[in-house]
Amino acid sequence: MSKQNQTGHDYDDRLTVLHTNVNAIKAVASAVEGTLGPKGLDTMLVDENGQVIVTNDGVTILEKMEASHPAAKMLIQVARSQQNEIGDGTTTATVLASELLTEAVNQVNRGVPVAKVIAGMKKGIDYAIDLIRSKVRMIADLSESSLRQVAYIAGREHEDIAELIIDAARLMTKEKLLNPEYKFAESIMAYEGTENELISGLILSKKRMNIQMPKKLINANILVIEDAFEPEDIDDEALGTEVGFRKYLEYKAEFQKNLVKIPLLGVNVIAVDRGVDPLAEEYCIDHGIMVIQRLSRQDLKRLVEHTGAKTIKRTGLHKEVEELKAYVGHAEEVLEDQMLQKIRIIGGKGKPMATILVGASTGEIVEERERIAKDAASSVQAAIRGGYVPGGGAIEFWAAREIEKLIEQVQGMEGHGLQVVATALRKPMAQIIWNAGFNPLEKLEEVKVAQNKQKKDSLGIHADTGKVIDMEEVGVIDPSLVKIHALRAAGEIAEAILRIQTIIKMRSVDHD
Structure with missing residues (x-):
């Protein structure tokens, strides 16, 4: 060729x-x-x-x-x-x-x-x-009517969704919405059979650890443990030795002492990112404390931000009561939503937070309404960041x-x-x-x-x-x-x- x-x-x-x-x-x-x-x-x-x-x-x-x-x-x-x-x-x-x-x-x-x-x-x-x-x-203020129009158009002309999104945006600060690490769309949750609702707070995808724990608390003081709520660990090999077993008993006794500090702090809600010791579970039931366990890192972060709490490790519970008070967050109300089977945290003393509940009659429609709401929220945040x-x-x-x-x-x-x-x-x-x-x-x-x-x-x-x-x-x-x-x-x-x-x-x- x-x-x-x-x-x-x-x-x-x-x-x-x-x-x-x-x-x-x-x-x-x-x-x-x-x-x-x-x-x-x-x-x-x-x-x-x-x-x-x-x-x-x-x-x-x-x-x-x-x-x-x-x-x-x-x-x-x-x-x-x-x-x-x-x-x-x-x-x-x-x-x-x-x-x-x-x-x-x-x-x-x-x-x-x-x-x-x-x-x-x-x-x-x-x-x-x-x-x-x-x-x-550019959009100078969250009260501008153009912002609602962005939500309405991106929300495929669903009036109810546009209103929810705008109300939620106004509940947040402009500074928060301008933060590139914050995704406004992640504040949206959708469930079959529920009504549209704007919550001045957050929803955790968990239930209380035990049904004998209180399901609703007013003026909740919240301790966030970024760790297991258990005595310090001893590996199995060390536990088989006399020294190791003695150390285990010391850790257990220390943990029991630390439990006594919790009521002294006025804490009635404990959020944990890992497991909870049976002794701690029983103690919390007896003292009217709600425990929420195995929370995701994202939920822990949102909880800390909204309630003003500071995360603590289990070893940090050794601190004196006065020192531990600095770690305690606060919310006006914490309750387990019986229909959703999730925990609501309302009116935290930290940064304002909004959760948008979108409902519909069937699962298929709920999923689509969630997608619509997320598009509208994303567009509203994008318009605040870069205009329209x-x-x-x-x-x-x-x-x-x-x-x-x-x-x-x-x-x-x-x-x-x-x-x-x-x-x-x-x-x-x-x-x-x-x-x-x-x-x-x-x-x-x-x-x-x-x-x-x-x-x-x-x-x-x-x-x-x-x-x-x-x-x-x-x-x-x-x-x-x-x-x-x-x-x-x-x-x-x-x-x-x-x-x-x-x-x-x-x-x-x-x-x-």
């Missing part, structure tokens, strides 16, 4: 790999794009055992769907990253990635080198992100038009990569229009004319009437961080797929 033919053959192989990967990406995107916008429909997921999930949530669809192609798995991982980082926008990231790759393949088929497409695409995405950032509206922009695909469509102006100033073939981004940025609005039952070509042209005439970045299409409206004026707004991260994530997966020139199956690992 001649060198020229060999080169042509290699090029054809690369195109085949590219088309295969892009088709896999498009197949994944087609599973979620129908859920986009207020008129988006639900997807039913069915497993081999007949278990059914009905959802509109993009990341749930992606994580639960069966995907065997490597490129499809890469896209799902990107969506998962979007969910972990921002908590919302997975469908947007997926749809953008698919459209970027679809248009990139069109450019490559026209003869544009992949390297030029990638270079222009990266430039276009950076420019689009800068454009979106330049249009961000017009929704409904309006800001992306405006950015696409601005990128097309930039193309006119770019020399060389990188302009084709910029065009890839401009085309992809129209996709969210086009898909929302399609899902609403209108013709995207016709409606996008109407938006283009209106944005040009009115010089506004917030114009889009009303999903009910098909008319051009100002998305910001009607309260259709999205957190800017959702948009920015989705576009960046889509660009990263698109570039990664475009750079793959061949697929090689790895050999099996020999475990002999």
Whole structure:
């Protein structure tokens, strides 16, 4: 075979790999794009055992769907990253990635080198992100009505959920919500048969250790033991010796002395991250003390933060009573919720904390309402952190038009990569229009004319009437961080797929 033919053959192989990967990406995107916008429909997921999930949530669809192609798995991982980082926008990231790759393949088929497409695409995405950032509206105060609109839109227009989320946000401090380590969505719990409720406190996924312990305590003083509530350990080998056995008896006697200090501290709730000695259990029953054992590290951390307690090891119980008082936290009320079979901690003296209970009549509906509430909470926190922009695909469509102006100033073939981004940025609005039952070509042209005439970045299409409206004026707004991260994530997966020139199956690992 001649060198020229060999080169042509290699090029054809690369195109085949590219088309295969892009088709896999498009197949994944087609599973979620129908859920986009207020008129988006639900997807039913069915497993081999007949278990059914009905959802509109993009990341749930992606994580639960069966995907065997490597490129499809890469896209799902990107969506998962979007969910972990921002908590919302997975469908947007997926749809953008698919459209970027679809248009990139069109450019490559026209003869544009992949390297030029990638270079222009990266430039276009950076420019689009800068454009979106330049249009961000910041939220100065948690009482702003725009914050409720963010919750309402991200919460798929569920009024009750939006109200719960906003009330909970206002219960927290802005400082808390700005903390990147704090995930507002983690404050949401959903249970079948319960009513919606906002709790000024937290819920621990545990019951009291023994039903003979009190189930409700007012003005609770709380001791948090980050250890076992037991005498100090003696290993079995040492216990078999006379010295070891004597040491065991000393530890046990010391532990009994320490138990006597607990009522002197006024403690009536003890939270432990490990097990509890039977002697300690009996003592607490006799003295009206509630014990909650085997709490997770996360629950212990939340409990300490809310009640103002300080964690202590079992060896720390050797301290004098006056010194131990500094470790005791306080809550207005601690009770075991009989229906939920969980412990409520209400009105801690430490940092304010909110728990959002979301209820519904059936398990399937509860799960979906939990997902909706988590999306709304994540979007509210993202809006507080990074502000908001017009929704409904309006800001992306405006950015696409601005990128097309930039193309006119770019020399060389990188302009084709910029065009890839401009085309992809129209996709969210086009898909929302399609899902609403209108013709995207016709409606996008109407938006283009209106944005040009009115010089506004917030114009889009009303999903009910098909008319051009100002998305910001009607309260259709999205957190800017959702948009920015989705576009960046889509660009990263698109570039990664475009750079793959061949697929090689790895050999099996020999475990002999």
